[in-house]
Amino acid sequence: MTNPRPLLAGLGVVVLWAGAFPAVRVAVPQFGVTALSFARLLVATVVLLALVPLFEVELPRRRDIPLILGCGFFGMAAYQLLLNRGELDVPVGTASMIIAAAPLDSANRVPARPAQR
Structure with missing residues (x-):
């Protein structure tokens, strides 16, 4: 018998990811865009x-900290703020489709490499 844990983990990720969009729609009017973004990032940080x-993570090198902070700001904080604000105007299903399609759009914009001879 195969191990069901990977399938269950994958299903859990899909349910949590999909559930985030309606949860944001419900929570933004109650908390506001900035407070909800802060709360989501705080929960992720604590976890x-x-x-x-448990995983014996090494501390980053001092020279890498500015890059990590920049990635955290643009990759997480700006994403959260923009997503939470956008869901005030865009339907939940549309928002989830836009977010899901973003990697495809990014990959489509990468120029093809010329063939090597």
């Missing part, structure tokens, strides 16, 4: 910090 001892 990840709790996992650090």
Whole structure:
């Protein structure tokens, strides 16, 4: 018999990811865009910090900290703020489709490499 854990983990990720869009739609009017973004990032930070001892994560090098902070701001904080604000105007299903299609759009914009001879 095959191990069901990978399938269950995958299903859990899909349900949590899909559930985030309607949850944002419900929560933004109650908390506001900035407060909800902060709360989501705070929860993620606490969970990840709790996992650090379990996986023996090394501290980043000092020279990498500005890059990490930049990636955190543009990759997470700006994403959260823009998503939460956007869901005030865009239907939940449309928002989830736009987010899901973003990697395809990004991959489509990468120029093809010339063939090597």
